[in-house]
Amino acid sequence: EAGVTQFPSHSVIEKGQTVTLRCDPISGHDNLYWYRRVMGKEIKFLLHFVKESKQDESGMPNNRFLAERTGGTYSTLKVQPAELEDSGVYFCASSQYKGVLNTEAFFGQGTRLTVV
Amino acid sequence: AQTVTQSQPEMSVQEAETVTLSCTYDTSENNYYLFWYKQPPSRQMILVIRQEAYKQQNATENRFSVNFQKAAKSFSLKISDSQLGDTAMYFCAFMRGYNAGGTSYGKLTFGQGTILTVHP
Structure with missing residues (x-):
């Protein structure tokens, strides 16, 4: 079974440009999460999808960030326009829970975004 | 809001040690x-390992075990018989339980991470 995959693995863009990150969760996982780790700091939650619906987007830094999950499958995270402080590693994770039981969140390898 | 703190930015250990x-x-x-x-x-x-707060028994997974002290809000990870493949960044994370309410079940709050290097 394929794990969580993220594209691209690295991206270097200039300030003001647009970048779109993609996450393909494990097939059948309804929950999809985006996280971000800025250099030297902790991994922070950005948002949570349940299927195609945004369950919680309280961690999104500002309106330059737009996340979508069309059809409840893969998700994209677009940054437009990118700023220097957006540099970091963006992680995606997916999980499937069964009733009240929690199941493990599986992570992708992350996308390293560098804004210059 | 929850916070998680890992006070050790870096650690190192010799192979086979704890x-x-x-x-x-x-x-x-x-x-x-x-x-x-x-x-x-x-x-x-x-x-690596997970612990449910309602369980008093510390979780164990092969060479990995935790020391969960709920009253002290402490959750340490012990790696026994360290191997070169254990070299990695380790993150401690917290998740609210299902009955804790709120809409974002499954959201993790992470610590800053600890870089562990295992030396041969």
């Missing part, structure tokens, strides 16, 4: 889960 990584957290919740995740260099993060 090392303990520290983690403390702060929460007003009574129902929650704690995790240790491992991220090897250039690879994806994987779950």
Whole structure:
């Protein structure tokens, strides 16, 4: 079974440009999460999808960030326009829970975004 | 809001020895889960071990065990018989329990991470 995959693995863009990150969760996982780790700091939650619906987007830094999950499958995270402080590693994770039981969140390898 | 603190930015250990990584957290919740995740260099993060807060018994997974002190809000990871493949960044993480309410079940709060290097 394929794990969580993220594209691209690295991206270097200039300030003001647009970048779109993609996450393909494990097939059948309804929950999809985006996280971000800025250099030297902790991994922070950005948002949570349940299927195609945004369950919680309280961690999104500002309106330059737009996340979508069309059809409840893969998700994209677009940054437009990118700023220097957006540099970091963006992680995606997916999980499937069964009733009240929690199941493990599986992570992708992350996308390293560098804004210059 | 919950916070997770890992006070050791870097640790090192000799192969076959034992090392303990520290983690403390702060929460007003009574129902929650704690995790240790491992991220090897250039690879994806994987779950090492998890602990349900309602369980008094410390979780164990082969060479990995935790010391969960609920009253002290402490959750340390012990790695026994360290191997070169244990070299990685380790993250401690907190998750609210299902009955804790709120809409974002499954959301993790992470610590800053500890880089562990195992030397031959």
